[in-house]
Amino acid sequence: MKNIQRSVMPLLACLAFGLSAPAQADVKVLATTSDWGALTHEIGGDKVNVYVATTAMQDIHHIEARPSLVARARSADLVVATGASLEIGWLPVLVRESGNPRIQPGAPGYFEAAPTLRLLDVPTRVDRAMGDIHPQGNPHVQLDPRNIAIVAKALAARLAAIDPANAEYYAQRGRDFDTRWRTAIAKWEARAAPLKGVSVVVMHKDQVYLCHWLGLVEEAAIEPKPGVPPSAGYLGELVAKLSASPPRMILLNAYNNPKAADWLAARVHVPVVLLPFSVGGTPAARDLFGLFDDTIDRLLAVKQ
Amino acid sequence: MTHHQPIAALCALGLFVSPVYAATADDAAALRAELASLKADYAARVDALAARIAQLETAAANPQPLPEPPESPPPPPRDAQSSDTAFNPAIAMILGGSYTDTSRDPGDWHIAGFFPGGDEIGPGERSFNLGESELTLSANVDPFFSATLTASITGENEIEVEEAFFRTLALPAGFTAKGGRFFSGFGYLNEVHSHAWDFVDQPLIYQAFFGGQMAQDGLQVKWLAPTDLFLEFGGETGNGDAFPGTRRNRNGLSATTLFAHVGGDIGDSTSWRAGASWLDQRAEDRAYENVNDIGDPVVNAFTGKAQTWVVDAVLKWAPNGNVTRRQLKIQGEYMQRREDGALAYDVNGLDLGGGYRSTQSGWYLQTVYKFLPRWRIGARYDALDSGSSRIALVDDGTLPTDAFPLLRAANPDRLTLMLDWNPSEFTRLRAQYAWDDARADGARDRQFRLQYLFGIGAHAAHKY
Numbered sequence: 001m002k003n004i005q006r007s008v009m010p011l012l013a014c015l016a017f018g019l020s021a022p023a024q025a026d027v028k029v030l031a032t033t034s035d036w037g038a039l040t041h042e043i044g045g046d047k048v049n050v051y052v053a054t055t056a057m058q059d060i061h062h063i064e065a066r067p068s069l070v071a072r073a074r075s076a077d078l079v080v081a082t083g084a085s086l087e088i089g090w091l092p093v094l095v096r097e098s099g100n101p102r103i104q105p106g107a108p109g110y111f112e113a114a115p116t117l118r119l120l121d122v123p124t125r126v127d128r129a130m131g132d133i134h135p136q137g138n139p140h141v142q143l144d145p146r147n148i149a150i151v152a153k154a155l156a157a158r159l160a161a162i163d164p165a166n167a168e169y170y171a172q173r174g175r176d177f178d179t180r181w182r183t184a185i186a187k188w189e190a191r192a193a194p195l196k197g198v199s200v201v202v203m204h205k206d207q208v209y210l211c212h213w214l215g216l217v218e219e220a221a222i223e224p225k226p227g228v229p230p231s232a233g234y235l236g237e238l239v240a241k242l243s244a245s246p247p248r249m250i251l252l253n254a255y256n257n258p259k260a261a262d263w264l265a266a267r268v269h270v271p272v273v274l275l276p277f278s279v280g281g282t283p284a285a286r287d288l289f290g291l292f293d294d295t296i297d298r299l300l301a302v303k304q
Numbered sequence: 305m306t307h308h309q310p311i312a313a314l315c316a317l318g319l320f321v322s323p324v325y326a327a328t329a330d331d332a333a334a335l336r337a338e339l340a341s342l343k344a345d346y347a348a349r350v351d352a353l354a355a356r357i358a359q360l361e362t363a364a365a366n367p368q369p370l371p372e373p374p375e376s377p378p379p380p381p382r383d384a385q386s387s388d389t390a391f392n393p394a395i396a397m398i399l400g401g402s403y404t405d406t407s408r409d410p411g412d413w414h415i416a417g418f419f420p421g422g423d424e425i426g427p428g429e430r431s432f433n434l435g436e437s438e439l440t441l442s443a444n445v446d447p448f449f450s451a452t453l454t455a456s457i458t459g460e461n462e463i464e465v466e467e468a469f470f471r472t473l474a475l476p477a478g479f480t481a482k483g484g485r486f487f488s489g490f491g492y493l494n495e496v497h498s499h500a501w502d503f504v505d506q507p508l509i510y511q512a513f514f515g516g517q518m519a520q521d522g523l524q525v526k527w528l529a530p531t532d533l534f535l536e537f538g539g540e541t542g543n544g545d546a547f548p549g550t551r552r553n554r555n556g557l558s559a560t561t562l563f564a565h566v567g568g569d570i571g572d573s574t575s576w577r578a579g580a581s582w583l584d585q586r587a588e589d590r591a592y593e594n595v596n597d598i599g600d601p602v603v604n605a606f607t608g609k610a611q612t613w614v615v616d617a618v619l620k621w622a623p624n625g626n627v628t629r630r631q632l633k634i635q636g637e638y639m640q641r642r643e644d645g646a647l648a649y650d651v652n653g654l655d656l657g658g659g660y661r662s663t664q665s666g667w668y669l670q671t672v673y674k675f676l677p678r679w680r681i682g683a684r685y686d687a688l689d690s691g692s693s694r695i696a697l698v699d700d701g702t703l704p705t706d707a708f709p710l711l712r713a714a715n716p717d718r719l720t721l722m723l724d725w726n727p728s729e730f731t732r733l734r735a736q737y738a739w740d741d742a743r744a745d746g747a748r749d750r751q752f753r754l755q756y757l758f759g760i761g762a763h764a765a766h767k768y
Binding site for chain 1: 471565
């Protein structure tokens, strides 16, 4: 009997601990991209448990509403999304199928980054004949670090609203991040000064914020219209146009198919620069700081 | 005093008007002066702008004072004034149509060995056909409910309610309830709208066992487990009208469906879902017309219960989970139905009846591969086993086996290949070829189809 007690008691203790643990559990966050995942980590520290729905190798426009994501949405206290219709093909399904009232749009547990920002490329006319356009503006906001700073503030406030017990913790980490981030921006801008006015060709209209921030001049896009793959005829025209005034480089995102960019690069004799685009897109882009360090390193390496 | 007023008014008018006449005399000079002042004004403004640009440029070139992007709230919505249209539901429309070429008369198509499942199934008519135009309206009703209507305008100029349901938004603990008319949640393909199918038509098992897609008029409750593994359980009940059940003019519950789904990821590249479902349906005088062995028209009718098991699985793979370039999808379902009851045999006013029991099964396996960003190819194999029905009227020698030609044991099958081109998310053009051995005489039907599907309006978000 004593033996049984001896062996059962630790087991019961384990069970009790295991059951009591969720009571003071972390805030469960479902982030749609690795960038928002990384930002939530920066602000939330060890008080948040972040699951990132996608990787930097995936095109966020086209994600399957996988069962695993529905399961994560079910338990999430907070969804952190880009908004501006970027995730429109899949996030509404997750939210709908989750059976989770905390993360319904309009609830405190549903956070979108785009509404806190002034978006570029807001179309004056909305028509699908123009390709895969976003009525609210270009949603690829993460490549301007000044946007990240704004979203960070809003996210810190949201985390504090959801988890008031740790409000001061999030505010403190938010301030700390803001200081480090502003120092980093100053450093990146100083380093990237020579990139100002450099002409580039982009894949999709998703480097607009990077170009806008660093003063890169977007000469042309390989996609004739957003989301529409280039035809042979269009690529021919592009070669003719770019041969006359060659750009300095072609920008390629980690998730893009390199074929069209390589093909164009071989004909107009300019280098292709592979950029991480999101956290995890290259080995060096381990976090948000690494994302911009590596992006600028790679741009400067080709510029020189 | 009063009679002076008109004169004063005239004088005032004269004073007011006279400078205009004076100006016409010196028109060019005045305009020249105005132009000069305008020029000076604009020059001052341009100078001010140039100064501001220079100031901004030096500020941008100098990294020390951090340039902050305008931290302003987003512009107000275009229609900021109060307006009823601001609450309009999301509207999405799918237009579909096809061209059909079959080697045999589609009018005599049937699935050998199975009760006919209505007129929604089969290869359809030859030549050009306008398909269903599917109109979906959806919106949140209030913080507690959302509502969706999907109406199908058919090529025969009819409007059908495909789905019309409410869904809860605020139930706690992972519960969701749905009510109205909705596609039943059993299996994998039943909930998928026809425009999202990977082939023009449904697998034979759906056509044979459910007469196409099964919609319930009733209630559904689903519960999603709070686990990282996707684990979902659901139950439905309704009026029982859907084939193989019939409406029975009774109060209360008439049909029950239970289902469970499980799913997850294997690394970044692969995801999967599997499920098992059970349906219990009741039929009363579920009739079909037939011609017996000696050429007399017969009406057969089944009364009893139909219980169906369904198991389903789907697996999707894409390199790094990036579905834009390549994706492989493998999907299969198996169904088995037991029917137990009585079968009536009504010929020339002679109304016979006796017991009926059968166990029938079938399956399909299909795979679709996106091999280029805009191109997909697919193959599907369907097989059915009608089993051997126990018909009391035959067993006791009252009638010969040939009296029930449609229920004679058979193993229909079909092979289908398809190719589709998707220039954008909203367009699909498809070609499909099928070798169809569903008919009782075993003679093959070669079916060739071309299909178009266009989506306009609100961006559709598709389930897994």
